[in-house]
Amino acid sequence: MLESIPGRVFVVGVCLLITTISYSSQIMVFAPALGEKSFIVLTPLNLLVLMVYYNYYLAITTDPGKVPTDWEPPSSLVPSKENRTLGITGPRFCKSCDLYKPPRSHHCRYCKRCVLKMDHHCPWINNCVGHGNYNHFLRFVFYVDFACFYVVALLVWRIRSIMDDIRHFRFEAEPTMTEVTFMVINFVLACVVLFCVGILSMYHLYCLARNQSTIEAWERGKVESLIRRGKIAAVNFPFDVGIYQNICAVLGNNPFLWLWPQEMPTDGLLFPVRAHTDPRIPFYWPPRDPDDLRPSIFSAQYRQAKVRRYEAEADAVDSEDYYDSGSCITDSDAEYSLSDEEQSMQRLMRDHIHDLSGTQYHEESYRRQRRQWEQEFDRDDEDDEEDEEDSVPLANIITRKSPGKEDKAD
Structure with a gap:
């Protein structure tokens, strides 16, 4: 459905909504009622609106993060032919982009490319929310909350002042029909926006404290379900390094500048992980269901197959049926050695012990x-x-x- 609607329509709609709430309320309601105090009272509101527009612009125009075409995971993580036989596919790979996926990256079907630390595709900014613009997106929604709350507070003040004038029979201050109309419209719009964006802000504040994206929050729920059902061993989310460090990783190291627009200090390819974390886990996260066709390093099937493989190798060497040809290799065959022949024979013995799916005949x-x-x-x-x-x-x-x-x- 979103693909059929041009993204610019959403952007224009958001700009019109911000302008309507902020400036129609000031011109038609607040300025006439405040008189000489308008500059003092409305200056903070205009600064908040300015920050809303600026962070919204940054969220729209900043690239969320593109995976470099030459990026590859460490060579030690690329699966060998034997592991491929067992179904171990190695680090995550995007078939659409034909590229390896860095940790925390995902493919966006709207942008048609992989996005670094993808959070979600937001139609309201006509852009993906990823590593490069996630901090701008957070500041945008936070400033929307502050501005809407300020508008609602001023509207409540104006309504109470009108009710107080009526109660004391001061009819000379009676509002016009135009003012009442804009009061009702702006109050409804500001409350709706504050409610919706407020819920979104609280959710992202929760994700920020846990250093997880929206996609990763869904993945963590699935992983916890697999752990509860006993399908995989208990494993911690590797990128949760503490609340303060989690916030600093997105908004910057200086708490006084958390609400000030600034670029992300890292490239989005590698992220700090909690202590005592297996270095392979960030490249394989999230753990897959062991019932899938391609088991991961987290699955019991992989661990059991690995144990069986080691036992089979030991049995192949110690077996009475192990054959040593005892052939003599001349100096003219330097590219081939007796150890090569022995290794070939060991592989032959393993082939008798393992079938194609990696299952051992005990x-x-x-x-x-x-x-x-x-x-x-x-x-x-x-x-x-x-x-x-x-x-x-x-x-x-x-x-x-x-x-x-x-x-x-x-």
């Missing part, structure tokens, strides 16, 4: 089956002995079982 089950076969063979031998008795001639059996003549004489 050696213990093989031994149990072999013992069962041996027991069956032993029973067959006993049956053979019984069969030998069955093959004795009938006359011999009668002679063996019937009493002899001497016994009869006795």
